[in-house]
Amino acid sequence: MRMFALDYARPAEDPQVTHAPPYRYDPLLQVNVLDDGRPAVRDHALLRELGSTTSTAGSKTHFDD
Amino acid sequence: MTVLILTCTQDVTADLVVDRLRVRGVRVVRLDPADLPGAVGLSGEYGDGGLRGTLSVGDRRVGLGALRSVWVRRPGVAGSGGAQASAWLTQEATQALYGMLRGSGARWMNPPEASYLARHKPWQLRLAQECGLPVPATLITTVPGAARDFARRYRDLVVKPVSGAHPQDPPLVVPTSRVAPDADFDAVALGPTLLQRLVVKRADIRLTAVGDRLLAARKEVSPDAAPEDVDVRFAPSTRAWRAVGVPHRVAAGVRGYLDAARLAYGAFDFAEDHEGTWWFLECNQSGQFAFVELDTGQPITEAVASWLARPRPGG
Numbered sequence: 001m002r003m004f005a006l007d008y009a010r011p012a013e014d015p016q017v018t019h020a021p022p023y024r025y026d027p028l029l030q031v032n033v034l035d036d037g038r039p040a041v042r043d044h045a046l047l048r049e050l051g052s053t054t055s056t057a058g059s060k061t062h063f064d065d
Numbered sequence: 066m067t068v069l070i071l072t073c074t075q076d077v078t079a080d081l082v083v084d085r086l087r088v089r090g091v092r093v094v095r096l097d098p099a100d101l102p103g104a105v106g107l108s109g110e111y112g113d114g115g116l117r118g119t120l121s122v123g124d125r126r127v128g129l130g131a132l133r134s135v136w137v138r139r140p141g142v143a144g145s146g147g148a149q150a151s152a153w154l155t156q157e158a159t160q161a162l163y164g165m166l167r168g169s170g171a172r173w174m175n176p177p178e179a180s181y182l183a184r185h186k187p188w189q190l191r192l193a194q195e196c197g198l199p200v201p202a203t204l205i206t207t208v209p210g211a212a213r214d215f216a217r218r219y220r221d222l223v224v225k226p227v228s229g230a231h232p233q234d235p236p237l238v239v240p241t242s243r244v245a246p247d248a249d250f251d252a253v254a255l256g257p258t259l260l261q262r263l264v265v266k267r268a269d270i271r272l273t274a275v276g277d278r279l280l281a282a283r284k285e286v287s288p289d290a291a292p293e294d295v296d297v298r299f300a301p302s303t304r305a306w307r308a309v310g311v312p313h314r315v316a317a318g319v320r321g322y323l324d325a326a327r328l329a330y331g332a333f334d335f336a337e338d339h340e341g342t343w344w345f346l347e348c349n350q351s352g353q354f355a356f357v358e359l360d361t362g363q364p365i366t367e368a369v370a371s372w373l374a375r376p377r378p379g380g
Contacts, residue, residue, distance in 0.1 A: 003256040004212075005224050008242035012231065025074035027123050030095040031083050032074070041080045044359055053078050053355030 021050055067127045068373045069120070069171070070095040072138035078355045079138045085370040096122040099141025101158050109165045118165050132171035134373045137180060138351060171377055172329070174369070175350050179327040183350040186229055186259070190345075196321040197314065198345040201336075202262040212250035212260060221263040223295055229347065240296035264344045269297040270335035272311060273354050274323055275368035279316055282357045283309040283337065306360035315343050322348065329372060 023032040023040035032040040040046065047053055068091055072079045079095065086093050096105045100122070109118030109129065118129035144150060144158030163177050175183070182188060193200050204215040205227055216222055225241040232239070243263060252258075272281040284297060284306045294300035311319070315335075323331055332352025335343040354365045 001252050001255065004248075004250065004252040004258045005226060005239050005256070006232070006237070007248075007252070008224055009232065009237040009239045012236035012238045021075075021077075023077075030093060031080040032077055039080060039084055040077055041084055041355075047077065047355065048359060051356075053081075053353055053359065 022046070066133035066376065067092045067094055067131050069093075069127065069132050069135045069166070070138060071098055071135065071140040073097050073099070073141050076139045078353055079136075081355055081358075081366045082136070082370050082373070085366050086374060089370065089374060091370075091374045092127075094120065094122065094125050094127045096120070097141045097146070098143040098158065098162055099146035101143055101146075101162055103147045107161060107165070109161075116165065116168055118169075129165060129169040129171075132166075132169050133375070133377045134172040134174065135166055135169075136174045136369075136373055137177065170379075172373075172375065174329040174372060176327060180350050183326050183328055183331075183348065184229070186227055186347055189348050192322055192325055193318070193345040193348075196318040196325065198318040198322065199342055200345050201264050204260045205257055206260070207254055207257055209250045209253050212253045212258065215260055216244070216248070216250065219262040222260045223263050225259050225261065225296075227257050227259045229349075238299070240299040243293050243295055263295065264336040264338055266336040266344075267339050268337040270309070270333075270337055270343055271306065271352075271357055272315070272319060272333040272335065273352070273357065273363075273365050274319055274328075274331045274333065275365065276329055276372045277320075278368045279311050279319060280357075280363045280365055280368065281309050281311045282306040282361050282363065306357050308361040308363055312343065318345075326350075330369070 021032070021040070023034050025031075026033045029039065034040055034043065068086055070079055070083065070093060072095065074097060083093050083095060098105070101107055104122060106121040107118070109116055116129065120127050120129070142155055143162050144154040167177070187205055190200050190203055202219055204211060206212055206215075222244040223241050224244050226239050231237055244260065266286055268283045268285045270281060270283050272279060284302070285304050287302055287304055290300065290302070319333060328350055330350065332349040332354060334346040334349070336346055337343055354369075357363060358365045
């Protein structure tokens with residue numbers, strides 16, 4: 001027997017495998033940038049595609065979604 | 066004067082606000098408390114009846130007295146990023162950082178002590194009730210008999226984590242889930258379990274509160290949605306979020322909630338039933354907002370940036 005809610009659990013996606021983003025943090029600009037140097041947030045289509053800002057983003061370490 | 070943003074490097078939602086503040090000409094220092102000590106430096110001296118302190122990250126430095134606001138977004142655990150990480154170092158780094166920042170006179174989104182309390186979902190439910198927001202019948206229990214009795218009275222239930230957190234060992238997610246009709250409730254004895262009457266909803270509501278501004282968005286439930294898909298975060302959907310007005314009574318309740326919780330920011334989740342009632346589900350004190358803004362065009366980033374850019378009290 002296990003905790004009741006765990007009967008409704010499912011495996012979490014591994015963010016290292018499924019969501020390796022095509023941007024990196026630039027400490028000078030203090031934002032994440034694409035390979036061409038543009039801030040990643042200017043590319044709304046990319047953010048939608050990656051789900052980087054959705055209410056499940058960051059669930060692994062934060063529970064304020 | 067500077068806006069201090071405490072968050073991890075992967076937080077692209079914070080990027081939106083950093084970008085907006087830069088356009089407005091507001092100085093920003095962004096750092097992750099996980100990097101203290103190490104990439105982040107902190108020093109404060111108490112003398113002559115006052116505190117003089119500085120924070121640094123890379124080549125950026127800011128005096129504690131020059132902070133207009135602090136945004137606690139998605140910070141790592143203080144002291145956790147280095148090779149010498151330990152529970153004691155975390156305690157020391159947390160006390161040093163937040164203790165000194167708390168004495169800086171800056172405005173907070175949100176104050177750490179308010180955030181701590183606001184994360185407690187059971188407290189959220191009670192506060193929502195006190196503020197006049199409709200709350201679905203809910204039971205939190207470790208008593209199987211109480212769970213069985215609740216199920217008899219309300220029949221169709223959902224279960225969700227009490228804390229909102231997900232298990233990490235191994236990594237799992239526990240979406241809000243419909244309880245099976247033949248569920249055996251013996252296992253609630255193994256851990257506090259949150260059961261709630263299912264709200265048969267026609268839409269999900271995400272209401273983002275930034276200071277005095279309330280920005281609500283609505284996402285209709287797809288007509289072909291599976292009855293088991295009750296958690297909007299995990300349910301497949303082709304519907305987009307659309308901006309929606311906030312009913313007067315809800316607005317009053319939300320403002321009362323924010324005042325009582327001493328929150329400058331809150332992301333409220335409601336379920337809209339077929340009579341149009343908005344049922345309070347939870348308030349995430351650091352909830353995501355960009356996914357709503359991308360769909361609706363609502364100026365949430367601008368609202369957050371504006372709040373952070375305001376002068377500090379007496380400044």
